[in-house]
Amino acid sequence: PEDREILSQVGLNGVPCDSPVADLIAAKYMCQRPGGNGAVREFAEYMLMLKKKSLLDVHLDRIDRANF
Numbered sequence: 001p002e003d004r005e006i007l008s009q010v011g012l013n014g015v016p017c018d019s020p021v022a023d024l025i026a027a028k029y030m031c032q033r034p035g036g037n038g039a040v041r042e043f044a045e046y047m048l049m050l051k052k053k054s055l056l057d058v059h060l061d062r063i064d065r066a067n068f
Helices: 003-009 023-028 040-067
Strands: none
Touching: 003 023
């Protein structure tokens, strides 16, 4: 299958900046690095950042609820 088909089936996806234009449009995250030059690591770090942000949001929500 084409990359665009797979990208549409995945909740969180990313592509290197040198991907075909159609894939760049279909992706939710475009890496600043090209394929073969750290794009996978960049995307992995992006996912970890989202996870940390999500955990922080949950923690802050608990604090807010405790104050009411």
